[in-house]
Structure formats: C-alpha cells, structure tokens
Amino acid sequence: MNRLVALDWGTSSLRAALLDAGEVIEERSSPRGILTVAPGEFPAVFEAACGDWLRQGGALALLCGMVGSRQGWIEAPYCPCPAGFADIAARLAWVEAGRIAIVPGLRCEAHGVPDVMRGEESQVFGALRLLGLDEGLFVLPGTHSKWVEIRGGRVESFSTFMTGEFYALLRQHSILQRTLPPADGELDTNGFLRGVTHAMQSGNLLHAAFSTRTLALFDRLPSGALPSYLSGLLIGEELRSQRLATLARPLVVIGAPALAQRYELALQALGIPVRSAGSEATWLGLWSIAQTLEGTA
C-alpha cells in the first residue's frame, strides 16, 4: 500500500494527513471534533474533511482518537495492555471493510482501577519508529498527560495525569484566578522552576497550590511570574510520581513544542536526560499500523 489517509479525530478537533510511501504530502485540520458531530453525521464530516483524498488514489483511511469512543463514529473497544502494532491492527473497528478503520484505544489496570487512552497509542507507536526504539518511558503532555512504559515494542502499561485540565481549572475558576494576572504572558523560567521544586517538596497539590496565593500576598513572587509558577506546580506534581531516578535510557517527550519545552526544562533541572518527538509522530504511527495490514486488506 502506497497511500494512507490518516486522521486524529479527537474531542475538540480533527487533524488529517495524506501519506505517500510513509511521507506526509498534505495536512488539514478542522474544528469538527466529535463533540460537534451529531450521531449519523460522521460520514458527511469525514467526506468533507478528506473524502477527496480517498477518491484520488488513497487505498485506506485509518482514524484514531475519540472517534472510536462510545460517542464517536463507531465504538472500537479498548485493546488490553500489553499491546503492540499487531495487537492493535488485529482489533481495528472497520467502518467500511478494507477502506475506513478506527484504531482502538488501549486500557490497562493498576490498584484495581482501569486507565484508558485513545489516540496517544498511535503517537507512541510513531515515536517508537521515528526514534528506532522498542523500550523506554514516554510522556505525552497535555490536558490529560499520558506516561507510557514500553517493553519489547509493546505498551506494557500507562497512566493518565489530568495536569493540563487542573491548570485550566485553577487558572480560570479557582480563588487563584483573583491573584493571577489576566494573561499568562511568556514563560518566566525562574517562576516555573520554583513551582516545579515546591510541588516536589510539598508532595501534595491540594497544599502546594495555595502557595500561589500566599507568595503573591507577601510579594515573594512578581505578579507576572505567577502563571508560570502555577504551571510549574502542576508539572512538578506530575513528575513527582514518576520513577525518573532509575531510568535506563532517556525519557521521551512527545508533543507540541510549547508544552514539551516546559517538560524538558523541568526534567533538565532535575538532571533527567530527555529525547523528543513532535506530535506528527501520530502519522507515522498510523502508517506503521497500516503496514501490518499489507495483504490482509
């Protein structure tokens, strides 16, 4: 197969790429996340987004993300971990046989509680191929950050941290909003790293978050540095729970540059070696999954 139509169709947006021989030749994005799509409307939104690509010689469309959830186009039941390329390819949910398929998300279990991802699995598989790795710890920062452990090319386990969402909640809806300046402004590196350090020392976000208010109250941090400090608190709290000291190889940070840079800054300050991959890893991940279908589709 030479051409693939790849979609990352999430809650609030849709991104699509046309790949030829593993290379992205065109990209598109649209605000038609699944929350904006009524049941029954998925075929039309898909057609508008990239129907032309499929007609112009695209052999296959592979979709990942919340489009495979209960609220999506069709449900692609979660694939249990450990899971690799082949496990996922064997569990594609076919919207149209041999032509349009949805990649299942993953689930795992720890302390008797399940965890889930949808879309990040394709990004991780792409990063594995991009970086030539089949072992290691990966982080995908975001609204819901994912920490993913890879062994033998498969996702062994992972855990979700609601870091980005907590930042937004505290920033916009909490008492801290009264203390913080209206705009986030540029990153204040000192303020950010001070937040990271305090979260790790404090060991409890319910307590550490209050320091944003008291540091401002006693003029211990300039107002302009407070959003960066709060961001550092949140990211530091996430890092606090990872086993970073015993990593055998560099931690891989996968994501858009602005956010990935903050994680890299914090990790650097902690002396943790890092490699990075961009969010375009998704396309390579979907391409890799498509390759396992050769001869079956």
Next chain:
Amino acid sequence: MNRLVALDWGTSSLRAALLDAGEVIEERSSPRGILTVAPGEFPAVFEAACGDWLRQGGALALLCGMVGSRQGWIEAPYCPCPAGFADIAARLAWVEAGRIAIVPGLRCEAHGVPDVMRGEESQVFGALRLLGLDEGLFVLPGTHSKWVEIRGGRVESFSTFMTGEFYALLRQHSILQRTLPPADGELDTNGFLRGVTHAMQSGNLLHAAFSTRTLALFDRLPSGALPSYLSGLLIGEELRSQRLATLARPLVVIGAPALAQRYELALQALGIPVRSAGSEATWLGLWSIAQTLEGTA
C-alpha cells in the same frame, strides 16, 4: 466583662453571636460576606448586623475572619506562629478603641513558602478551651482545610489544603462533570471509602482523579456513588499527607457536622482516634481572647 458581641465575618457570609458570661444567648447570620461590602460600607453593615447588641449593654465586639484582610474593614496584619491567646490579643486591630476590634489571622512558613489563616485561629482557640486541651493536631475541614499543630496552648504551625475548592472545581467544571450525576445525593459510604483508599494508594491526585471517569466507563461503580467517590478521593488525598500514624492523642476535627462526619468516617477506617468540636467553637475562642483583655480595655 460580661457581654461580648462576637463576629465571624468571612468572604461569603457573616455570622454573629451575643455572649453573656461565656454562653451564647443569641445568634444571627447574614449573606453580607466581605465580597458584598463596598469600601466604606463596613460600619453600616456592622451596625445593621449587631449594632443593637452593642448598644444594649455589649461591652465589646470582637471580629474574626476575612474582615481583617486587605479587602476587609481594616487590615489586621497576620500574627506570626507560634501564637497563643495572649499574642493575638496583643495584636488586635482596633476599629474603635476599647469597643470594636478585629482578631489578626496567623501566618507561618514551611519550605520557604508562607501559609495563612483568618478566622480558623479563633475556632481552634475555642476548641482548646472546649475540650480542655493544650496539645495536639487539629483539622478544620472546608473550602480550604487547615491542619493545625498545637503545643503548649499555642499554634505551632499549620498548613492549608484546598480540598473543598478542588472538589467544587472537579465537580462543576472538569470533564468529570459529564460523568457524574447532576445531584450529589446522599453519601454513599462504600464509594466514599473506596475513594479515600485509592487516593492514598495512588499518591497523586492528578492521576487518581481520572479514576472517577474510568470506573464509570467500565461500570465498576454505580453512577449514584460517583460524587461520594470523588469526595473520598479529595479527602483521602488530604489525609495522605498528614502524620497520622504517630499521633500521641486523638486528632480533633472541628467543623459543621455534615463535612466533619466524612472526615471522621475516613479516619475511623484508617484506625485513627478522633474527637470533635462544632464550629460554634469560634464563639468560645473569641470569648477567651476577650478575657485576656480584662483590665486593659
């Protein structure tokens, strides 16, 4: 002095009591928290709330809470810890000499970061007298819970946990709001204790909070139990950071019954002995502070 007018004037409400010989003879409350009071309007709101009590033989009015903050009537600068009755009485901010005074809040410092309280100090001092204690660990659950360590009748140190506020943020503004039923309903004890346990095992709220969603997704918890589970997660996260195992005497829980009961339930499950005091401890605290003024006012 036989009669005291006592006020707990916070951000969102005002509570007042008339005390005679240490006994409450009348109580009032009003929604005129300081956020509703324009600068310059404090005397009129005070007069409407309890001016009659002062005229009818009340010798003194003592006010505690956010009324002493920068946004309040007059600022009563924080009293540094360790602090006892006498330290606070020596730092009253007099609105009207010998007649109306504001009790200062407390501040302390840990890990290079300040912490503050306003109003809770009066509650703790009241509970000390109520229970005949001068040592111990005290918790005042709420929007911003306070954990207070008492030695020799003085507040040695304390720390704030934004537990109630985080619950409200997650309940009302986060993705979990889509999973939770519209109303909180009655406390589901099993769901609540499961939340407490998971928070303590997980060790990180950013991660543990996501379990509210996944347990619902896989039908592992009935929908009606989810608000109690989330409440348990938050309270468990707060308890996780306390040194409960080495307490020399019962932990004292001070607060309104509905919330105090949840803490007692969690602490009981953890095998921690508990004593309680109601939020009326505030009146006794203000009374006790007033007693130290005898002969000086």
